[in-house]
Each structure stands twice: as C-alpha cells, then as structure tokens.
Amino acid sequence: MSSSVKRTVVESDVCIIGSGISAAMVADRLARTTSARIVVVEAGDEAPPLGQRYALRDRYLQYGESPWPNDHLEGYEIEGPLQSRSMQVGGLAMHWGGVTPRWSPEDFRTRSLFGVGTDWPLSYDDLEPFYQEAEELMGVAGEQGPASMDPRSKPFPMSPIPLTYNLTLLREWTAKAGITMWSQPVAKNSRPYGGRAECCRNDTCTPICPIGAKYSPDFTWDRLRAARRITLYPRTLVRKLVLDERSMRIAGAEAVQRTRTDTGTPVEFRAKRFVVAAGYVWSAHLLLLSASSRTPAGIANRSGTVGKFLTGHRNQQAFISLPLRLFPGMNGQHSLLSKQFMRTPPSDRYLRHDLRVWESSFGRGPRLRADDGTLMLGDDIMRDWRARTRTGVARVRAYYDVVPDRSSELTLDTTRRNAWGDPLPKLAFRDAPESAALRDYSIATIRTLFESMAKAGNGTVLQTVEDDGPGWQDHPAGGCRMGDDGSTSVVDRWGRAHDHENLFIVGAPTCVSGSCANATLTFCALALRSAAELARSS
Amino acid sequence: MLSRRTFLGTLAAAIPVAALVRRAHALAVDDITASPRTLHALAEVMLPAEVGRAGTDGATTNFQRWIAGYREGAELLHGYGTSALERSGPTPATRWAAQLDALDAMARKKGSPSFAALELDRRREIVRAELTALNADRIPPVERAPHVALALLAHWYATPDASDRCYEARIGKETCRPLASSARRPMPLTVVRT
Numbered sequence A: 001m002s003s004s005v006k007r008t009v010v011e012s013d014v015c016i017i018g019s020g021i022s023a024a025m026v027a028d029r030l031a032r033t034t035s036a037r038i039v040v041v042e043a044g045d046e047a048p049p050l051g052q053r054y055a056l057r058d059r060y061l062q063y064g065e066s067p068w069p070n071d072h073l074e075g076y077e078i079e080g081p082l083q084s085r086s087m088q089v090g091g092l093a094m095h096w097g098g099v100t101p102r103w104s105p106e107d108f109r110t111r112s113l114f115g116v117g118t119d120w121p122l123s124y125d126d127l128e129p130f131y132q133e134a135e136e137l138m139g140v141a142g143e144q145g146p147a148s149m150d151p152r153s154k155p156f157p158m159s160p161i162p163l164t165y166n167l168t169l170l171r172e173w174t175a176k177a178g179i180t181m182w183s184q185p186v187a188k189n190s191r192p193y194g195g196r197a198e199c200c201r202n203d204t205c206t207p208i209c210p211i212g213a214k215y216s217p218d219f220t221w222d223r224l225r226a227a228r229r230i231t232l233y234p235r236t237l238v239r240k241l242v243l244d245e246r247s248m249r250i251a252g253a254e255a256v257q258r259t260r261t262d263t264g265t266p267v268e269f270r271a272k273r274f275v276v277a278a279g280y281v282w283s284a285h286l287l288l289l290s291a292s293s294r295t296p297a298g299i300a301n302r303s304g305t306v307g308k309f310l311t312g313h314r315n316q317q318a319f320i321s322l323p324l325r326l327f328p329g330m331n332g333q334h335s336l337l338s339k340q341f342m343r344t345p346p347s348d349r350y351l352r353h354d355l356r357v358w359e360s361s362f363g364r365g366p367r368l369r370a371d372d373g374t375l376m377l378g379d380d381i382m383r384d385w386r387a388r389t390r391t392g393v394a395r396v397r398a399y400y401d402v403v404p405d406r407s408s409e410l411t412l413d414t415t416r417r418n419a420w421g422d423p424l425p426k427l428a429f430r431d432a433p434e435s436a437a438l439r440d441y442s443i444a445t446i447r448t449l450f451e452s453m454a455k456a457g458n459g460t461v462l463q464t465v466e467d468d469g470p471g472w473q474d475h476p477a478g479g480c481r482m483g484d485d486g487s488t489s490v491v492d493r494w495g496r497a498h499d500h501e502n503l504f505i506v507g508a509p510t511c512v513s514g515s516c517a518n519a520t521l522t523f524c525a526l527a528l529r530s531a532a533e534l535a536r537s538s
Numbered sequence B: 001m002l003s004r005r006t007f008l009g010t011l012a013a014a015i016p017v018a019a020l021v022r023r024a025h026a027l028a029v030d031d032i033t034a035s036p037r038t039l040h041a042l043a044e045v046m047l048p049a050e051v052g053r054a055g056t057d058g059a060t061t062n063f064q065r066w067i068a069g070y071r072e073g074a075e076l077l078h079g080y081g082t083s084a085l086e087r088s089g090p091t092p093a094t095r096w097a098a099q100l101d102a103l104d105a106m107a108r109k110k111g112s113p114s115f116a117a118l119e120l121d122r123r124r125e126i127v128r129a130e131l132t133a134l135n136a137d138r139i140p141p142v143e144r145a146p147h148v149a150l151a152l153l154a155h156w157y158a159t160p161d162a163s164d165r166c167y168e169a170r171i172g173k174e175t176c177r178p179l180a181s182s183a184r185r186p187m188p189l190t191v192v193r194t
C-alpha cells in the first residue's frame, strides 16, 4: 500500500466487523433498541440481488457453477479444513441450509452432568429468550417436539414445514424403532413472513434459495440500509485492531478498501465500541494479526487462548433400504429430527448425539450396467431403474459431540500471506484425550442404533460412513471461547473481551463446545445476547 | 481427410489460447445445432422409446442448449470443508462434435449415407461398440462424459421428467410446487410403454 495514499477515517458508535448472520443479529438488535450510529465492515463483495437468483440457481443446477460468483478473496487457500471459502455480504449463511435446531440444556453443563468437557458460564435458560428472538428475526418454521426433549417457552414463529408423504412414512418407521421424531425446525417460510415468500420446496436451499423463502442475512442488511440505520462497507478488509494509546480500549480498526485493480485504499474505522463478528476463523485470525508491543500475543489474548479450543461435531451416516414405496424429490432437504439421544441421563460412558432422517435415492439412480455387467441402452436403463426403485432408501445421520483439545487450534501461517502481506490462518482440529478415547465407542453405538432401526423396518443398512473429510468437524466454532476466568478464556459470558472493555466478540468463536446439532441458531442467540449487553452498557 | 468438426477439435486441443478455444466452442455448437439429425438419431438409441418423438425432440433441443450455454473456467460451487476452489474444465463441445462426425463416418463404412439413416438396431450396435471400447461403466456428470452418447443420456436422466417416469408419479423434483401438497402421495403419471 502506498504511503502517499490518503487514509479515510470513518467514525461511529459501534463498528461491527463482518456481515454474516451473527453480525446481522447484532446490528438488528442495536438498530431496534438504541440510537447508535452503526457501521458494518465486510471484506467480501455484495451478494447478487434476489432478482438474479433464479438464473444463478439454473446455472448451478445445469453446470454446477457457484451461484455466488466471486464470493471469495483471491489467494486465501489455507492449510487445514476451512468450512467454506465464501466471504461476501451475508457470509456463509448465503449458502446455508437454514437448519435451526436449538441445542439442549445439557450442552452447557457437560462437566457437571457427565464429567466431560467444560461447562459454559451460561445456561440454556440464560440463552432461551435469545433463541426465541433469533427464531423470530429469521423466521423459523418448526414443530414443538415432546416438551421433555424440546424445551421452549413460546411457540415457533411459524407452523412447521409440512412432512412430505415420504417423511410421514419414514416417521412411522422410526416410531417402530422406538424413536420419536418430528419436523426439523428451519429458517424457511412455511407462510409468507418478514416480507419474503412461502417456500415452494424446489429443494436448492443449500446453496441458493431463488425466492427468498430461506432466511439469509442480506435481507436484514437490505432492510437496515433502506431504513438508514446502518452504513455497510463491502470489499473492506479489516487488517488490524489498534489499541488506544493510554488505555486497553480499542481505538480503531485499520482496514483496506479493496479495488479490482490494485491492493486498495486504506480506511480507518474509529468507534466507541467494536464488535468482531467475523466467524470462527477470521475473528481469532484478526485478533492474532493485531499483535503490538503492548499485546505481543495479539488483542484479547492475555490468556493465550485466542485461536485455541476450536470445536465442532462429527457424524455417522447410514443409508438404509426399506420396503417402502418412496418418491424422492418431494422436498429432499427437509428432514425428521430427534433429540432423544441428546438428552440422555448420565451413564458409564459419555455419548450424546442427534438423529435426522431424510428421503434418499442412494444407490437407486439410473445406471448403465446391469448387475451382470451388461451395458444397457434405451428402454433397458429405464426398466432397470424402475425395478430398483420399487422400494425406498432412507438417509440417517447422527452428529455426536467432540470435546476440543487446547491444541485444536488456529495459528498464523507465515508461509502463506494475503495480498497485503498478512499471514493467513492455519487450522487443525484435535480431540481432547477424553473425547478421543470415546470415539470408537461412539461410532460403534451409533452403528448399532442404525442396525436396529433397519431391523425394525425389515430393512438393510446399505452403507455407513462419516460424511466429513479427514480432520474436519462440522459447524465449527470456538477460537475465542467464553468463560468467567480471564486466564483461561478470551471473552466473558456476554462476549466482552476480558482484556478490552469496549470489544465484543460474538457468535461462533465464543462457543466453549460444539454440541451435536447444527449450530448457527445458537451462534445467533449468543450474538443477540452480546448485543443486549452492549446496548445495556452503552 | 479431417472433417471440419474433427479439425476444430484438434485445433482447440492443440492451441489452448482462450480466444481460439472460445471460437472453437462456438463453431462446434453451431455445427451440432445446425445439423441435429445425428444427435436426434442418437437420442433414439439412448432414451427409452416411451418418451416418443416429442420427448426425443425435447431432450435433443435441451441438450443442445446445454452445450451452447457451457462456460469454460466458470467458478464451481465451493467445496464444503476446504478452501480449494474449482473451475469448469475445457469445453466438451468440440470433442462431442467430432464424435458425432465419427458416428456418421462409421455409418458410411457400413454403406449408409449417415448414422441417422441406419435402422435403430444398427445404430445401437455402433453405440454399444463405442461405449464398450471406452469401458463406460456409469452415467457420468454431463460435462465429464467421455462420449456424446453418455452426455445426452446423463443430461436427460437428470431431468424431473426422467424421474417422474421412473416413479410413474408427478413428483416434479426441483421445481416450484405448493408446500401443502407435499403431504400427499404424488399423483400417478400414466406412462405409455412401447
């Protein structure tokens, strides 16, 4: 960056770094409950508007093209498993499937209840009103499960996405196996909601909803921008947080406004309060990049735990053939959910997992060769396909907990740098020894469950796999975990940095553990809770 | 002597200059679109007869449209759990155009003016021999099909029409449908088998 380039200074009351779903929750709450001047800084580009999404979806279906072209920064190939390369206005939740289960009360107390992991400094009850608020903001369609498994104080904002004919048959089957299942809560409209259309089950929620029936953060940004409640700076990468000269407060965020032709123009954001809402990777990364002589290990890192305790969950997945006439394609991304195995009483060996069931066409697609190897053409292919689809297949998946080790970490990789010379992050997920010791047992127990489910339906397990790549944990979080003790955690129970009273880190990075269910609703509830504290203490 | 299509295919493969490749793609698309008889005759071999003339026409036209819309080097959907990016590969149009030419050439060797002029059984024999020689063992993603016959097959079998025919029900996968009606068993689809 040339030193002759003039630095722009942008002042505000609250500067939010990142524009993903956690940032959208914070901005929405602050805009509703305060008169603060809010600035949002996003490294990536604007997402294509809703009107273009049918055409983008079509290119995706026809050619496998990304429906979010250019939603990434060049040169950001990193070592280790990154959830997604996407960086754009709206963050990863432009791609997400909108699956929004709540975690269960046990998730926050695994040490006290089961003797494993670390208790959170907050409880399910502390988070419950914020779960509700997040569900209302996004618009979650859900079915109340049995109260003992699915505690909630108020109804879902929308009635559930109806079970398809296929899912109704599959629910009858799981009931025979002694499993209570219900319609998976999702941030998809079962009726017009929030100015957006009702879902028409065209089944491309991941990666793109062409009609806006699935919530994505761009809708919040559009609304807040139209109401002039925020100013959003896209294509602006924050490179460093800077300390006030005389205190431990954060005085500014040094950024670069990216251009297509060169490395960009420097911008400085000054604010009374800063909110780092950059997700599980880029939040810890920014804090580490912000090292200075007064904070040599990085901002908010007195404990040395910034980037540590990355967390998530693993899965086991099975395809089970069943003597049921199913019709795959009715609403394939929708599923059944059970929390029966998340809410287990303490036992000898720790295992908690969720359970989901989908329609599937695994192993039942059209094929070219018959079982005896004969090459088929014309009518033969269709005849063979019909014969093999007289009965159905269910996809069954269980996420199970992984307790993170301290060495499950994000570090700076000095061998790979971005266009501005900053080291990129390097990621490695590692289980705590107590969790590693439970892994085989967890897998074996879940596989036994799948076998018993198959048996209950006179079916057969066709295949069991872990559907994640090596080293990967799903719904990753952590890296700036919360705790009451500033020597072992980065932020307090509200997401406020122990070391800097005007700095909040929100959502995914603050998680202590990753539960065994999709996590984004919990990230949003945590972010809203942080926003409530931020507003209260302003 | 090389046919025009074969020549274009060779040229595009030999000199991968972006502009030249784009031009070769456009010419191959023109060729396939201008004389769809071979493609149509191939569709009759590959697709079930029950789709009828209208179904074969539709499948051929949609496949031609697919070829015309192919973009090289387009960013593909990001992988999950990785930072690696992927882009679409070289156009298959030039290769497929050459393969259509080859089908005609084989028909001529058998004394027919064109592939399309052959009886269905004779066409089937030729295609079977081609796919056997390629060791084709599965229906691949369209763009990666090693032979135009497989590409056409893969393209049609991915459509809602194909799956509705298979299940003999009006499922309409990936199309916009009322949410409430999903609770009912899909309406039956009467398939006239030939």
Ligand SMILES: Cc1cc2nc3c(=O)[nH]c(=O)nc-3n(C[C@H](O)[C@H](O)[C@H](O)COP(=O)(O)OP(=O)(O)OC[C@H]3O[C@@H](n4cnc5c(N)ncnc54)[C@H](O)[C@@H]3O)c2cc1C
Pocket: A017, A018, A019, A020, A021, A022, A023, A041, A042, A043, A044, A083, A084, A086, A087, A088, A089, A090, A091, A092, A093, A094, A095, A096, A097, A098, A099, A100, A206, A207, A236, A237, A238, A239, A277, A278, A279, A280, A282, A283, A286, A475, A507, A508, A518, A519, A520, A521, A523, B080
């Ligand atoms: C394909 C896919 C499907 C998914 N489906 C589900 C699902 O069904 N249910 C579920 O619970 N979860 C799902 N997830 C996960 C979910 O999308 C994420 O958990 C969630 O979106 C994370 O939101 P976030 O706000 O924490 O971070 P992000 O979405 O990553 O947002 C952070 C933003 O900050 C920006 N940023 C980063 N660093 C800087 C910087 N230095 N300066 C400026 N800006 C910066 C980034 O560009 C990004 O836009 C899915 C994810 C993917 C990829």
Ligand code: SF4
Pocket: A188, A189, A198, A199, A200, A201, A202, A203, A204, A205, A206, A208, A209, A210, A211, A212, A213, A214
């Ligand atoms: S099923 Fe289709 S309409 Fe419904 S949320 Fe998903 S993509 Fe949108």
